[in-house]
Amino acid sequence: MRxxxxxxxxxxxxxxxxxxxxxxxxxxxSGIEEVVASEIYGFEDxxxxxxxxxIAENILVDSVIQEYCLNGEKQSAGEGRVVIDVFYxxxxxxxxxxxxxxxxxxxxxxxxxxxxxGKRYYLRxxxxxxxxxxxxxxxxANPLVQNYSIRYEEGNKSNA
Amino acid sequence: xxxxxxxxxxxxxxxxxxxxxxxxxxxxxNLEEMKAVKKYFTGIGRNPTDCELETIAxxxxxxxxxxxxxxxxxxxxxxxxxxxxxxxxxxGEIRKVTEKLDSDFCVSVFKDNAGIVKFNDEYGIAFxxxxxxxxxxxxxxGGAGTGIGGVIRDILGAGRGAKPIMNTDxxxxxxxxxxxxxxxxxxxxxxxxxxxxxxxVRDYGNRMGIPTANGAIVFDEGYQKNCLVFCGxxxxxxxxxxxxxxxxxxxxxxxxxxxxxxxIHGATFSSIQMDANVSTNVVQIGNPIVEKKMMDVxxxxxxxxxxxxxxxxxxxxxxxxxxxxxxxxxxxxxxxxVPLKYSxxxxxxxxxxxxxxxxxxxxxxxxxxxxxxxxxSEDVEAAIIGQFKKTGxxxxxxxxxxxxxxxxxxxxxxxxxxxxxxxxxxxGKAEYRKxxxxxxxxxxxxxxxxxxxxxxxxxxxxxTQYDHEVQAHTVLKPLAGMEHSGxxxxxxxxxxxxxYRGIAxxxxxxxxxxxxxxxxxxxxxxxxxxxxxVSAGADPGAAAIxxxxxxxDVNDEExxxxxxxxxKGCRDFALKYKLPFISGKDSLNNFxxxxxxxxxxxxxxxxxxxxxxxxxxxxxxxxxxxxxxGNLLYICxxxxxxxxxxxxxxxxxxxxxxVSEPVPSKTLPMMRKLHCCIEVGMVKSCHDxxxxxxxxxxxxxxxxxxRGAEVxxxxxxxxxxxxxxxxxxxxxGRFIVEIDRTLQGDFEKAMGKNVSMIGSVAEDxxxxxxxxxxxxxxxxxxxxxxxxxxxxxx
Numbered sequence: 001m002r003x004x005x006x007x008x009x010x011x012x013x014x015x016x017x018x019x020x021x022x023x024x025x026x027x028x029x030s031g032i033e034e035v036v037a038s039e040i041y042g043f044e045d046x047x048x049x050x051x052x053x054x055i056a057e058n059i060l061v062d063s064v065i066q067e068y069c070l071n072g073e074k075q076s077a078g079e080g081r082v083v084i085d086v087f088y089x090x091x092x093x094x095x096x097x098x099x100x101x102x103x104x105x106x107x108x109x110x111x112x113x114x115x116x117x118g119k120r121y122y123l124r125x126x127x128x129x130x131x132x133x134x135x136x137x138x139x140x141a142n143p144l145v146q147n148y149s150i151r152y153e154e155g156n157k158s159n160a
Numbered sequence: 161x162x163x164x165x166x167x168x169x170x171x172x173x174x175x176x177x178x179x180x181x182x183x184x185x186x187x188x189x190n191l192e193e194m195k196a197v198k199k200y201f202t203g204i205g206r207n208p209t210d211c212e213l214e215t216i217a218x219x220x221x222x223x224x225x226x227x228x229x230x231x232x233x234x235x236x237x238x239x240x241x242x243x244x245x246x247x248x249x250x251x252g253e254i255r256k257v258t259e260k261l262d263s264d265f266c267v268s269v270f271k272d273n274a275g276i277v278k279f280n281d282e283y284g285i286a287f288x289x290x291x292x293x294x295x296x297x298x299x300x301x302g303g304a305g306t307g308i309g310g311v312i313r314d315i316l317g318a319g320r321g322a323k324p325i326m327n328t329d330x331x332x333x334x335x336x337x338x339x340x341x342x343x344x345x346x347x348x349x350x351x352x353x354x355x356x357x358x359x360x361v362r363d364y365g366n367r368m369g370i371p372t373a374n375g376a377i378v379f380d381e382g383y384q385k386n387c388l389v390f391c392g393x394x395x396x397x398x399x400x401x402x403x404x405x406x407x408x409x410x411x412x413x414x415x416x417x418x419x420x421x422x423x424i425h426g427a428t429f430s431s432i433q434m435d436a437n438v439s440t441n442v443v444q445i446g447n448p449i450v451e452k453k454m455m456d457v458x459x460x461x462x463x464x465x466x467x468x469x470x471x472x473x474x475x476x477x478x479x480x481x482x483x484x485x486x487x488x489x490x491x492x493x494x495x496x497x498v499p500l501k502y503s504x505x506x507x508x509x510x511x512x513x514x515x516x517x518x519x520x521x522x523x524x525x526x527x528x529x530x531x532x533x534x535x536x537s538e539d540v541e542a543a544i545i546g547q548f549k550k551t552g553x554x555x556x557x558x559x560x561x562x563x564x565x566x567x568x569x570x571x572x573x574x575x576x577x578x579x580x581x582x583x584x585x586x587x588g589k590a591e592y593r594k595x596x597x598x599x600x601x602x603x604x605x606x607x608x609x610x611x612x613x614x615x616x617x618x619x620x621x622x623x624t625q626y627d628h629e630v631q632a633h634t635v636l637k638p639l640a641g642m643e644h645s646g647x648x649x650x651x652x653x654x655x656x657x658x659x660y661r662g663i664a665x666x667x668x669x670x671x672x673x674x675x676x677x678x679x680x681x682x683x684x685x686x687x688x689x690x691x692x693x694v695s696a697g698a699d700p701g702a703a704a705i706x707x708x709x710x711x712x713d714v715n716d717e718e719x720x721x722x723x724x725x726x727x728k729g730c731r732d733f734a735l736k737y738k739l740p741f742i743s744g745k746d747s748l749n750n751f752x753x754x755x756x757x758x759x760x761x762x763x764x765x766x767x768x769x770x771x772x773x774x775x776x777x778x779x780x781x782x783x784x785x786x787x788x789x790g791n792l793l794y795i796c797x798x799x800x801x802x803x804x805x806x807x808x809x810x811x812x813x814x815x816x817x818x819v820s821e822p823v824p825s826k827t828l829p830m831m832r833k834l835h836c837c838i839e840v841g842m843v844k845s846c847h848d849x850x851x852x853x854x855x856x857x858x859x860x861x862x863x864x865x866x867r868g869a870e871v872x873x874x875x876x877x878x879x880x881x882x883x884x885x886x887x888x889x890x891x892x893g894r895f896i897v898e899i900d901r902t903l904q905g906d907f908e909k910a911m912g913k914n915v916s917m918i919g920s921v922a923e924d925x926x927x928x929x930x931x932x933x934x935x936x937x938x939x940x941x942x943x944x945x946x947x948x949x950x951x952x953x954x
Contacts, residue, residue, distance in 0.1 A: 023351070023352075023355075026351065026954075027340050027349075028340060028341075091420070091421055091422075091502075092422065092443070092445060093420060093422050093444075093445040093446075093447065093501070093515070093516075094445075095445060095446070095447035095449070095450075098447065099447075099449060138340065138348075138349060138352070139352065142298075142299055142348075144298055144299060144443055145299055145302070145443050145445070
């Protein structure tokens with residue numbers, strides 16, 4: 001699966017991320033310092049890179065306040081954050097994905113595109129593995145309808 | 161050998177096997193019902209298919225056919241050592257009210273997807289309130305969104321299609337400071353449910369272009385494991401479109417969304433208690449864009465009269481919708497014609513799926529082409545899936561194989577109703593504890609604490625997320641005053657261009673009273689709903705109400721007894737207030753069983769009463785905020801020491817006390833007089849006293865108006881009660897009214913003994929309270945406002 005990530009440009013407040021940070025604090029996890037949230041769109045292999053860039057630029061991104069990256073390019077490595085991706089499980093109605101599909105068709109792209117939508121969270125702070133898991137289960141994902149994956153950026157000093 | 165349907169061995173099954181079949185397939189049918197099914201199939205000499213069994217389970221589910229409300233109940237009431245027995249039928253009692261009142265105001269009651277009352281000679285108002293509790297507990301965002309989506313479709317499916325003009329939302333959540341670590345497995349934290357539910361209603365309602373303009377939120381420990389989400393929609397419909405009838409040979413057309421595996425078993429699931437092991441299939445996720453497109457094209461088709469009947473595809477999916485539509489004729493369905501989200505669905509899954517945004521039409525052959533063209537032109541799915549046939553049978557095929565053939569009579573009349581037992585015992589007369597009366601003189605501190613109480617504090621943080629202006633007809637909005645800083649009692653809409661007639665919508669809910677006495681709770685909820693709309697300017701003589709009961713485990717005789725007592729309260733008080741019930745819904749079995757311990761918790765018995773009334777001229781609508789310094793303040797109605805279940809007792813941890821008893825014989829005539837005063841434009845502001853009592857109502861009026869007041873407590877009408885009770889008692893039947901000084905004589909003459917002048921509005925921003933010739937305390941209105949607006953800002 002290839003991923004288009006849409007996030008706010010530098011300097012544009014990430015209200016959603018701040019809200020998530022507040023909620024994590026409320027859970028009693030005080031080690032959390034910063035949360036950055038972005039939207040992710042996962043594409044199965046049918047579409048080419050050029051098509052994906054076209055889709056990102058013309059359908060998914062509000063170019064005034066947002067930017068995108070494809071497959072993790074432009075990623076500033078080594079910030080040592082926890083990265084959590086949350087996607088809907090297969091079979092669960094994904095309305096945003098359906099709408100993107102319609103928009104892709106309306107934009108004249110003929111390739112049959114298979115897509116799922118989700119959210120990505122970058123967590124910075126001193127968090128134990130248990131903290132991270134608890135945040136996923138109790139806040140970011142509903143295991144009934146969503147899957148989540150956890151990965152650590154390089155330079156992560158977990159188990160603080 | 162059938163290819164698409166599975167034979168279920170019922171005929172040869174003993175009691176144990178019957179229950180196993182019901183349990184394994186999530187049918188939620190009890191032994192008696194399974195036996196009735198067995199008897200029917202033994203009679204026709206064959207076993208049922210999986211599709212037939214599922215159809216029966218959906219149609220007979222508590223959710224769809226309200227077995228408890230339709231059953232006869234042997235009800236025993238114990239009070240003061242005496243035992244009274246009576247036989248009651250819950251639905252019968254509710255309907256009796258409407259029958260006895262026999263009001264011209266009612267147009268269509270208890271038979272359609274929504275109740276319909278008269279707006280003017282040309283239009284009716286359709287109103288329906290639904291619950292979506294279980295789905296919202298599991299997936300708050302999706303559950304609440306599809307709840308509002310569903311009730312919107314109820315309005316679209318009322319008569320031959322009403323146009324939705326407003327949504328209401330009422331929620332009950334657990335306490336927001338619950339410990340994350342102590343929540344049982346499978347229960348989401350109340351804050352998470354709160355945020356999810358609010359954003360679900362917001363996103364669905366706003367995207368549909370329908371204002372969300374009235375509601376309430378209750379927080380209580382008892383809702384931690386089962387939250388309640390009530391969603392309501394008001395619509396407007398030409399009176400000529402109210403009646404509908406399925407005609408023989410009409411085509412069955414399903415419109416809107418495609419069918420997937422989502423929401424399978426929602427109808428039966430709602431009768432099964434919650435625990436940690438629920439399957440993902442029951443979760444529904446909505447798509448408001450699909451529904452919005454469907455709504456627009458459906459209303460065009462309604463205007464052109466292209467179909468004979470429309471209904472919503474809700475709980476039970478196509479099985480319920482088509483089953484009900486064809487109950488008087490018969491229906492033939494080709495399941496392979498249903499548009500699917502993906503191909504691997506089994507026939508029975510297609511038949512009972514609760515995928516959202518779907519409705520079913522009954523279309524005469526002559527209009528079929530035009531209708532399909534219309535839907536195609538707007539890019540909305542419309543598929544012919546069968547035909548209504550005069551066979552008296554429900555016949556379903558999948559690729560030419562019969563997968564279901566049931567008699568409509570058996571399907572709709574075959575459910576065995578149980579004889580239930582219920583009992584209610586009064587906990588004994590509620591004494592006031594002698595040490596309960598406050599020794600304090602520090603009233604301002606108590607008031608400030610009460611203002612920040614989670615059940616009193618401003619709902620601004622939620623309200624401002626909703627679009628309450630779209631469609632540009634919301635006259636009285638949820639927040640009152642120049643700065644939108646005070647609460648409104650009701651929403652007032654002006655639905656028609658060039659006509660100043662309006663609709664007022666309000667609600668009453670108070671589970672805290674129910675803990676003392678469900679009967680009085682019913683009376684208080686009915687009165688509160690009525691008070692709310694009357695405050696805003698509605699005519700108490702042109703109003704109607706809806707009931708929504710949410711109860712715990714009703715297999716428990718005491719829980720069922722409390723429900724029966726609540727229904728009796730509804731019957732008696734609705735009759736006395738002359739308010740017909742026009743629609744209602746019950747959601748029973750809201751209880752949770754903890755997996756590890758087996759401990760069962762039921763929600764507090766909860767009744768929501770929603771009221772709709774007519775405002776003759778919206779230019780006379782009154783808001784709750786103070787308008788001008790120097791204006792006189794009146795209290796209408798008498799204050800008694802009624803502190804049981806009050807917010808004041810709850811916040812300060814005082815137990816006992818009597819719960820407020822409504823006095824319709826006094827209150828209703830007073831409301832009529834007050835209405836006359838509002839109608840002639842005499843009243844500048846009006847607010848009813850409810851949660852928190854007189855002083856909270858006064859502070860709210862001050863918050864909205866940005867002004868203070870000077871009031872003399874001894875001038876309140878009462879039987880000599882203490883300042884504590886005058887400030888905080890929650891006696892029913894009270895309003896605070898602001899009048900221009902020059903109209904003092906007129907107002908007092910019009911209202912007679914029902915009112916007493918208690919003081920005036922003060923421009924200086926202080927709330928000064930006097931008692932016994934002395935100043936009891938004063939409070940900065942600005943600080944009170946700040947406190948009141950702070951409680952939900954997390």
